[in-house]
Structures are given as C-alpha cells and as structure tokens.
Amino acid sequence: MVNRQKWFNLTVSCEHEKHTVPIFRACAGSRTVPLFKTLMSSYCKNDCKFCAMRCGRRTVRNRWEPMEFAKVAYKLWKMRKIEGVFLSSSVERDPDFTVERQIEAIENLRNMGFTEYVHMRVMPGTSKELIKRAAEISDRIGINIELPNKGHYEDMKLYLNFVQDILKRLRWAAKEVERLQKEDKCKAGLNSQIIVGASDETDKEIIEISDWLYHKLKAQRVYYSRFTPIKNTPLENKKPENPWREYRLYQTSFLLRDYSFHLKDFVFNDNDRLDLRHDPKFLIAEKEELMVDINSEGFKELIKIPGIGLKTAQKILESRPIRDIRTLKSLGVILKRASPFIEVNGIHQSKLTRWIN
Numbered sequence: 557m558v559n560r561q562k563w564f565n566l567t568v569s570c571e572h573e574k575h576t577v578p579i580f581r582a583c584a585g586s587r588t589v590p591l592f593k594t595l596m597s598s599y600c601k602n603d604c605k606f607c608a609m610r611c612g613r614r615t616v617r618n619r620w621e622p623m624e625f626a627k628v629a630y631k632l633w634k635m636r637k638i639e640g641v642f643l644s645s646s647v648e649r650d651p652d653f654t655v656e657r658q659i660e661a662i663e664n665l666r667n668m669g670f671t672e673y674v675h676m677r678v679m680p681g682t683s684k685e686l687i688k689r690a691a692e693i694s695d696r697i698g699i700n701i702e703l704p705n706k707g708h709y710e711d712m713k714l715y716l717n718f719v720q721d722i723l724k725r726l727r728w729a730a731k732e733v734e735r736l737q738k739e740d741k742c743k744a745g746l747n748s749q750i751i752v753g754a755s756d757e758t759d760k761e762i763i764e765i766s767d768w769l770y771h772k773l774k775a776q777r778v779y780y781s782r783f784t785p786i787k788n789t790p791l792e793n794k795k796p797e798n799p800w801r802e803y804r805l806y807q808t809s810f811l812l813r814d815y816s817f818h819l820k821d822f823v824f825n826d827n828d829r830l831d832l833r834h835d836p837k838f839l840i841a842e843k844e845e846l847m848v849d850i851n852s853e854g855f856k857e858l859i860k861i862p863g864i865g866l867k868t869a870q871k872i873l874e875s876r877p878i879r880d881i882r883t884l885k886s887l888g889v890i891l892k893r894a895s896p897f898i899e900v901n902g903i904h905q906s907k908l909t910r911w912i913n
C-alpha cells in the first residue's frame with residue numbers, strides 16, 4: 557500500500573491579500589498532478605455523525621467568494637503551481653444555493669481563460685438544471701454517496717432521501733455526462749465517494765453500489781475514504797477503519813471498472829466481508845478453479861489471471877507464441893501469482909517447470 561496522494565499548503569498574494577491554500581497531489585497514471593482542492597464553504601447546515609464540518613461542531617470555518625476563488629486559482633495556474641482545481645463544499649443554506657456559488661466560481665475562472673482540469677463535487681439534492689450546468693463547465697463531476705444504502709443513512713443521521721437526493725441526482729449527472737461525451741463537447745466523467753467503516757456497512761453493500769455506479773452509470777471512478785474518528789463528533793471514540801479494507805475495496809473497484817467483474821464474482825465471508833489477507837482477484841480465480849492457456853485464450857480470459865494486468869495481457873497477445881518463462885516475466889507477468897492458473901498448449905504449468913524451452 558503506497559499513499560501517493562499528498563497535501564501541502566501554498567501562500568499566494570492576490571489583490572493585496574494573502575491566501576494560504578491547500579494543494580493536493582493527485583495521481584494521474586504514473587505522474588502526480590497538483591490540484592487546488594478546496595471547499596466553496598465549510599459552513600454546513602447538516603450534522604452527519606462522522607463529519608468534521610457538521611453543524612454545531614466548533615471548528616474554523618471559511619467560505620470563498622466566487623470571484624475571489626477564481627482569481628486565486630487563476631493566479632496559481634499562471635504561476636504554474638497547479639494543473640487543475642477540485643471544488644467541493646459543505647451544504648451551506650441549501651444544495652442549490654451552494655452549487656450556484658460553485659458554478660459561479662468556475663464560470664469566472666473559465667471566463668478568465670483557465671483551460672485546465674476542473675473537478676466539481678455537487679451537493680445531494682441539487683436541481684437538474686444546475687447539475688447540467690456543472691457538467692458542462694467541468695471535466696469531472698461527482699456526487700458523494702457517503703454510505704451504500706438507505707439503512708446506513710438513518711444510522712449516520714444523514715437527513716437526505718437516499719433514492720431522491722442521491723441516486724436520482726447521480727442518474728441525472730450520468731445522463732448529462734453521456735450527452736456531453738456523445739456531442740464531443742467535454743470529457744466530463746462521473747465519480748462518487750463512499751466512507752468506509754463509519755457505519756456497520758458490509759463490503760458486499762459497498763461493492764453492490766460500486767457495481768451499479770460502474771456498470772449502469774458508467775462512472776469513471778468510485779473513491780473510498782476510510783473512516784477516522786474526529787474529536788467532538790458522536791463517533792470520536794469509534795475505532796479507525798483498517799487501511800487494508802480501503803485498499804482491498806480499491807482493488808475490487810478496478811476489477812469492476814477495468815476487468816468486467818461483477819458483484820456476483822467476488823468472494824465474501826459469512827459476514828459479507830472480503831478476506832483482507834488476499835487479493836480479491838486471486839480469490840475469484842481460486843473459487844472458479846481458473847485455468848487459462850497463455851497461448852490460445854483471448855484478452856478477456858488473460859486478464860482474469862492474478863498477476864496479469866491489462867497492459868501485460870495486451871503484450872502477451874502481441875508476443876505469441878510465448879515459448880519460455882523469461883519472455884513471460886519480461887512481459888510483466890508476476891509468475892508467483894499467475895502460475896497456478898496458467899497452462900501452455902493444454903499443459904498445466906503449476907510450477908512452470910514443464911515450460912517449452
């Protein structure tokens with residue numbers, strides 16, 4: 557587990573005022589991209605049990621004025637300190653009031669000539685017109701699910717209607733994204749985020765909603781954020797979630813999105829949890845008694861083998877026939893993980909000792 561995403565602060569002077577702003581290094585493939593990542597407002601009218609911004613909790617709160625945000629972001633971009641912005645918010649007053657201010661901020665920024673990446677998280681319960689506008693001016697749009705279903709919303713005091721405020725809005729956003737992509741007007745993608753371990757949700761519930769997001773709504777990414785207790789919240793004494801749970805969920809997420817796996821494929825224990833000791837792809841292969849001929853099966857079968865990723869599978873197809881272990885290794889196959897599931901020309905190579913040399 558490598559945490560490649562890091563925060564740092566930058567101080568920038570804008571119109572005689574100094575602003576210290578948070579910069580987030582986001583992963584984009586093999587490189588990191590600095591984003592100006594902030595909340596439009598940290599004033600919130602809601603009191604979700606797990607959240608640092610819940611109303612009534614004593615904390616430092618701020619809000620950006622839309623033009624002030626745009627000027628600071630533009631200056632950071634011109635100074636080559638950022639390559640994009642990520643704008644979310646707490647729910648100040650109501651969802652539409654909040655999202656209107658976010659949109660105004662991004663419109664100001666675009667009008668100044670900012671052409672880089674914009675990721676906007678809009679509020680649950682936002683009206684259709686505002687979701688449409690947010691998608692038009694962003695590269696990515698998201699609505700946080702936070703918890704995987706209605707039952708957990710009640711448990712965590714999220715006074716939202718899960719079906720109306722979350723699922724319906726996600727469907728609207730997905731439709732907008734699809735329309736814009738078809739018209740080649742923008743590269744907008746949909747994403748969402750789930751808190752892991754705040755409630756007593758199971759991995760199966762999280763993977764079920766992730767499956768729906770990826771396969772029905774064609775989401776670009778589902779993020780998982782492991783719960784850590786925050787002082788002066790009702791959950792301050794709850795244990796932080798095990799980082800391995802977040803990591804395994806990310807693995808399942810990529811298997812859903814990139815490898816065409818579905819909820820039904822995963823292996824759960826009696827409590828509908830993943831086995832944190834093992835790679836979920838390995839457990840699927842073991843359950844299905846997977847055996848794939850490296851020289852004759854297609855791409856879809858090759859990527860089911862643990863230790864073989866998308867790029868490696870493509871390289872195998874291009875390098876056939878594969879005649880020795882060295883070639884397989886040089887193509888990027890992790891032999892230790894892959895070998896129990898590989899056969900060559902009909903011969904199972906459990907230890908790869910019978911390989912044709």
Ligand code: SF4
Nearest residue numbers: 600602604607610646
């Ligand atoms: S999760 Fe969102 S709506 Fe709930 S208290 Fe935090 S900022 Fe407000």
